[in-house]
Amino acid sequence: MPFPTLRTWFEKKPSVEPPRKDRSHLRVGIAKVLNVWSTHQFWVGFLKELGISSENIVFSSDTSEEQGREFGKGRGTVDCCYPVKCISGHYGELVFGQKRNINILLSPMIHSLPSILHGHVVDTVTCTRVMAGPESIKAGFLKESDIFAENKILYASPFVSLGDRHMVTQQLFTSLKNIFDLDMEETARAVKAGFDALDNFTAKARQQSRDILTWCAENGKPCILVLARPYHMDPGIGHEIEGELQAHGYPILWLQYLPGDDDLVNWLFEEDVKTGRIKSPFDISDVWTSSYSSNTNEIMWGAKFATRCPWITCVVRLSSYECGMDQPTYTPAQKIVEATGTLYFKFGDLDSTKPGGGIKIRVETIVHYLSKYSAEIIQRKLNCLSPDCPLVGARRSDPAVST
Template sequence: AGLSISVVKNALYKVIRAVDSKAIGREIVVQGGTFLNDAVLRAFEQEIGHDVIRPTIAGLMGAYGAALYAHEKAQAAGKAMELSTLLSKEALEEFTHSVKAITCRGCSNSCKLTVNTFSGGRKFISGNRCEKPVTGVKSTEAQYNMFEEKRKLLARYTYKDTGKPVIGIPMGLNMYELLPFWYKFFTTLGYDVKTSPASNRQLYLKGQHTIPSDTACFPAKLMHGHVEALLDEGVDAVFYPCMTYNFDENLGDNHYNCPVVAYYPEVISSNIQKLKDTVFIGDYVGLHRRHDFPGKMYEILRRHFPNGTFTKKDVKKASDAAYAEYDLYMRAVRAIGDKFLALAEEQHKPVIVLAGRPYHVDPEINHGIDGLICDCGAVVVTEDAVACKEKKFPTKVLNQWTYHSRLYAAAKYVVDRADKRVNLIQLVSFGCGVDAITTDEVRGILHDGGKIYTQLKIDEITNLGAVRIRLRSLFAALDLQ
């Protein structure tokens, strides 16, 4: 009974987003296989306060609707007399289907593929992040993917073994944006910097035993593996500071980091026992206070490295170099965005602002969704490349987090563009409680501006079938517009 009621309430108030049970009306026909369950049907009727109609074909109504839609489209195109490709009754009686899971070795993605084989040797392959497993060749058409360009920018900050003490930085969460800052800071100060390896399933499993709660978002849980990997590589110190505030980009009412990004170092330090055997710098720092930062960092580093040879003047010099490097990185990101937008306009390509967080560029987190969008012929631009083009504007929610301010500004940018080919897709990680707020606000901004809102939820599950359907549906809807 509890399960049935929860299914109904979730559908009414979280999916349909009805204000109350009376808002959906009185004459109601239900459809879908779920409503063939009598308990769910009765829970629905009790929740809304009256009976509803359940057709005997409730579980097949979607299929009938698809067939009717295809028939109407065929008639409109003058193809009504063409023979259907549906199997005959005789062919259905001899129909066979088998499923096999394999790992593709066609490129570095190493996709986990599901190969469906049907009667007559026909196959359908899913789980691929590029077209190579399907076509046998990777597309040679030029793709404009800002996720890939940002990964290339970050790849420049590599480990150089000069014999100096090594600072290990876990590559996750806010470090996907702040790596240029911290890399420049520590190398200028006389340290070598080593980042953790690229995320993959094995790295996630390496740290899984130290995750205290499975309710956290996948990007946060992935940090455990990154820290464990750095410890295995024998770095002299792991640097992962708490940061209540982010840089103030003047787009919101404040400029906080979300609670997970801000304070996850506390979770890491409390649950990874091996950290007690090395230097862990998880102190609270504030990059937004540039004047105070050098003095604060000098105190932190002196506490962790009492025998260090650096002076306050050295830390100030390293700080100035770090702020300059971060500024160069962000300018490069925005320049690439401008370039891609210009190319899209010149080549008449659709543009998708793939709006999420800095860590969504991690292929293990986004599962290659950026590549799937490019395969649909679109140009992918990130939210931080266009948010800077907007000024602060009123929102219906308290706009107090830097990353979220970018989401709203990116949605406003899409709405303000006269070009109908520019649209937005929001990436949401399962377990992100704050995105319950951001999704409503981004949806509202886009809908008020006559744009389609599309959300893709991602976590450690890599089944991209639903994502492909959602993307194809979006582009079909945009073509109709």
């Protein structure tokens, strides 16, 4: 057992925690772009723990052409990634478009992401272009003069590895200590609060996805899975294609919030694990060996989940214009999904142009195929799985499926 030394005997310990610093006057703007779409709750929890009230945490609005024209014109930088280009409009809106000015513009460079596949893949890093996007776009606000300084705004772009939790406290302390006047202890508390908020939100979202699948199983209804990157949830990036489909009565699941409960994934991947094809239900080495990129890994796993899950009868793939990270996955993901006859539709090369007529025609096509083939797809998949489905009321001998 350890013996107390003089230092531990006589070291003075405070009887109460030191008073927290007053940051209630600070107003923080966060660009709602890229991987902030899947990590926003971390930043909200982090800032609130530092004493910044909810009303002083300001997210930019959804991406739109109007936003880009009004706030980003003349401040763009050379980048072939459309979602990265859009950041300039978000920065401009936070700087010039607020009734109450912000004091800090927070736009993190997220190097790695929390993932349901963590520990089952090589790594969970982000696209390098997306990670460095904030710094690239910042240049457009510094090329003639320092727009941030002129508007009395501190620009903060911390490099952070949210997929490697043990590193985050040191990273954010180093990057933000002078911005928020931080010490290490309060940084650690804020990081814990951030991860707690993110984990709670993610758990609720995954439970809602499971509830949707349970409802589909009980009622013999199909649903649609969206295979996309987090920022395609932005109406200006993904063009609300999933909303058009949902308007026809089909529940929508997003890849990022698929349920990962042991009973469900073990049921879906039982045969593959038993035969040794994969080591666990979250193993993607059978279809994707270069498993470094978090979002790419999850797209491939989502394709595997969809092709096995009976009530996911259609997969919609969204991808931005000439996305170099997505292009190698197009064919493998499609082959995986279609292996069980699951419907697959891809909307590729999405950019600022929203061809309303073209999207409407494709949505009508998808709805037609869903109504025609969903019952057959559901029954075919059920026949390949154990009858002991963990979703309530779902059995291989279910009555006819309605669409």
